[in-house]
Every structure is written in C-alpha cells, then in structure tokens.
Amino acid sequence: MLTPQDIFRxxxxxxxxxxxxxxxxxxxxxxxxxEPGKAWRNxxxxxxxxxxxxxxxxxxxxxxxxxxxxxxxxxxxxRLKSRAVFEELCKTAGEKIxxxxxxxxxxTLLKVWNDESIHSEDKLWKYAGLPGQYGQDGYIKGFLEWxxxxxxxxxxxxxxxxxxxxxxxxxxxLHGRYSYVDVKQKDExxxxxxxxxxxxxxxxxxxxxxKTPSRYAVTFDNPIVPEEREHWIAHTRATVIDLQDxxxxxxxxxxxxxxxxxxxxxxxxxxxxxxxxxxxxxADPIRLFVGNVLKYKTGEQx
Numbered sequence: 001m002l003t004p005q006d007i008f009r010x011x012x013x014x015x016x017x018x019x020x021x022x023x024x025x026x027x028x029x030x031x032x033x034x035e036p037g038k039a040w041r042n043x044x045x046x047x048x049x050x051x052x053x054x055x056x057x058x059x060x061x062x063x064x065x066x067x068x069x070x071x072x073x074x075x076x077x078x079r080l081k082s083r084a085v086f087e088e089l090c091k092t093a094g095e096k097i098x099x100x101x102x103x104x105x106x107x108t109l110l111k112v113w114n115d116e117s118i119h120s121e122d123k124l125w126k127y128a129g130l131p132g133q134y135g136q137d138g139y140i141k142g143f144l145e146w147x148x149x150x151x152x153x154x155x156x157x158x159x160x161x162x163x164x165x166x167x168x169x170x171x172x173x174l175h176g177r178y179s180y181v182d183v184k185q186k187d188e189x190x191x192x193x194x195x196x197x198x199x200x201x202x203x204x205x206x207x208x209x210x211k212t213p214s215r216y217a218v219t220f221d222n223p224i225v226p227e228e229r230e231h232w233i234a235h236t237r238a239t240v241i242d243l244q245d246x247x248x249x250x251x252x253x254x255x256x257x258x259x260x261x262x263x264x265x266x267x268x269x270x271x272x273x274x275x276x277x278x279x280x281x282x283a284d285p286i287r288l289f290v291g292n293v294l295k296y297k298t299g300e301q302x
Contacts, residue, residue, distance in 0.1 A: 079259055082231035086257040089233065090275035097250040097293055101216055101242075104294040106180040108190070108217040108243065113139040113286075121268045123229055126222050129236025129254050131269040132282030140181055141205060142287040143218075144195050147175040147296075159291075161284045163203055176296030182213035216249070216294050217241045220286060232258040234272075238286045240293045250293040254285065 113127065113135040120128070127133070134142055145161040151171040159175075162168055181193045191207040220238045228235065234256045240249040256272040278285055 075261065075263060079261060082233065082261065083257065083259065085228070085231050086233050086255060086273070086275075089228070089235075089255045093253045093255050093275045095250065095252045095289065095292065099249050100293050100295060101249070102295045104178065104214075104216060104296055106178050106182060106192075106214045107143060107290065107294060108182040108184070108213040108215075109140065109143070110184050110217050110219040110241075112136060112183060113220070121262075123232055123262065123268075124224055125234070125269060126224065127236075128234030128258070128269050128272070129222050129256055130274070130285055131234075131256060131272055132278070133236075133285060134283045137205065138283070139286075140183060140193055142284045143178050143181045143290070144193065144205070145284075145287075146177045147288065147291045148172040149175065158280050159288055160281045161287060175291060178294075178296065180214075182210060183207075184213070213243070215242065215244050217243050218286070218290050232261045232268075234258075234269075238289055240290060250289075252286075252289045 113133050127135075133139070141163075142161055145163045146165050148160060148162050148165065148168075149157055149172060150160050151157050151173065153171075162172070162174075165172070165174060179194065182190045183193060184190055190210050190213045192210045193205050193207045196204045196206045218238065218240055220236060222234070222236050225235065236254045236256075238252050240251075241247070242249055254274055254276065256269070256274045258269050258272045260266065260268060260271060262268065274282075281288065
C-alpha cells in the first residue's frame with residue numbers, strides 16, 4: 001500500500017533523476033563541442049547554468065505565488081473592513097415616514113434617474129446606491145404602472161410593478177397606480193406623462209405641458225462621501241415632499257456595497273449588496289417606497 005512518504009520519495013527521486021539525466025546530456029554535448037583541455041572548465045560552467053535554471057524554475061514561480069497570495073490576503077482583509085463599515089451604515093438605512101396622503105392621483109418628479117444609470121466600473125459612479133434602478137423613461141413609466149403584491153405558490157409574498165396586470169400569470173393583489181406623473185424639465189417647466197389608452201398593445205407614454213404640478217413630489221440624492229467610496233460603498237436617499245407647505249413627508253436611505261472592489265470577474269456594482277434588501281424587485285425601489293407614502297385605491301385579487 002502506497003503511503004504519502006512513498007509518493008513523496010518517488011517524486012523526489014524522479015525529479016532529481018531527471019535533472020541528473022539532463023546534466024549528463026549537457027556534459028556530453030559540451031565535451032564534444034569544447035576545445036582540447038577546456039572541457040572540464042566548460043562543463044563546470046554548464047553545470048552552474050543548468051542548476052541555476054532549475055532553481056529559478058522552482059523558486060521564481062513560488063515567489064510570484066507568494067506575492068499573489070499576499071495581495072489576495074490584503075484584499076480579503078480590506079473586504080472584511082469594508083463590510084464592517086457597510087453593516088454599520090446599514091443600521092441607519094430604511095424608511096422614515098412622518099405622514100402619508102390618501103387617494104393620490106398623481107405625483108411630481110423633481111428629478112429623473114438618468115442616462116448615467118448604466119452600470120459603471122467607477123468606484124465613484126453616481127448611481128451606485130441603487131445600481132439596478134431603472135432610468136429615464138423606465139423611471140417615469142414605473143410611476144404609471146400598477147403596484148401589486150405577488151402571491152407565488154410556496155414562496156413568500158413580495159411587491160412588484162405590473163404594466164399589464166391582465167397578462168400576469170401569478171396570483172396577485174393590486175394596490176393601485178398613479179394616473180399621471182408631472183416631470184420637472186431643465187427649463188423649470190413641467191410635462192405631465194400618462195399612458196396612452198389608444199395604444200394598449202405597447203402602452204406608450206404621452207406628455208403635455210402643464211402650469212401647476214401635483215402637490216406631492218418625489219426627489220432623490222446620491223451623495224458621494226469619499227470615506228465611504230474608499231470602501232466601495234454608495235448611498236442613495238429618496239424623499240417625498242408636500243409642495244404645498246414644502247415639508248418632508250418621508251425619506252428612505254439605501255446603501256450598496258461592491259465586495260469585488262475592482263478585482264472581480266463581473267462588472268462592478270452588478271453584484272453589489274444593498275440594504276435594506278431589495279429582494280426580487282431591483283428595478284423600482286424608489287417607486288415602491290413612494291407607494292408606502294402616497295396611497296391610492298386598493299385592487300382586488302385576480
């Protein structure tokens with residue numbers, strides 16, 4: 001029966017036997033090619049060169065591996081420190097609802113999650129706080145879709161956005177939706193967006209200028225805090241405002257942590273952890289938060 005010692009002994013003798021065989025070939029070649037009286041000297045030089053090459057082949061890759069292992073350990077320690085910072089920040093994340101409003105028909109968007117919302121490898125990417133949040137038209141359209149509680153068989157319930165509830169295969173309960181969304185433009189004017197009832201096959205949005213926007217507004221901020229970004233941690237805060245008296249009705253804070261920290265196989269921020277956890281729905285977290293503050297009519301289970 002072979003023991004580990006037998007295997008080690010075999011490898012040892014096979015390796016050095018191969019080195020000796022190589023030296024014999026080199027000695028023979030050097031002897032044949034050397035001038036009379038210089039063969040011994042040339043063989044000594046050849047022996048030093050061969051053994052130097054063998055030892056370099058053994059130890060240089062080992063040194064590289066040790067260096068890579070040290071770098072990997074440094075990154076691991078940095079990730080642990082960063083995760084500790086992330087978990088501490090998560091204690092301050094979540095909703096703060098000071099008051100709600102009922103029977104809200106439409107909302108005003110003071111900002112739109114914009115074109116820069118495509119994933120970026122940048123540690124300072126502005127929209128990393130909610131890396132999966134839909135941008136531009138997708139952000140606006142999310143406020144016109146139905147909010148519903150999905151009731152999958154055998155799985156926990158969760159909230160999601162449905163554009164065409166009648167095509168939904170899963171059981172659900174409709175919470176409601178907003179009829180229109182007033183979006184602030186760069187020139188300080190407002191456009192009112194609604195779903196075009198004449199194009200139900202693709203539910204295009206149509207917009208018209210308005211003078212007075214809806215009373216309740218939604219905005220967001222993506223503060224870039226250098227000390228947090230050094231740990232690949234990003235922050236987003238959404239705010240609901242009553243424009244009538246300019247008071248804050250509710251806020252919600254999210255933090256995202258990219259544990260790859262620039263060294264992963266995947267695009268940065270795609271695999272980021274977010275708190276509070278987003279669950280299955282990652283595309284409309286701001287919209288779902290607003291639905292907890294600005295209430296609409298309750299639907300029926302389909």
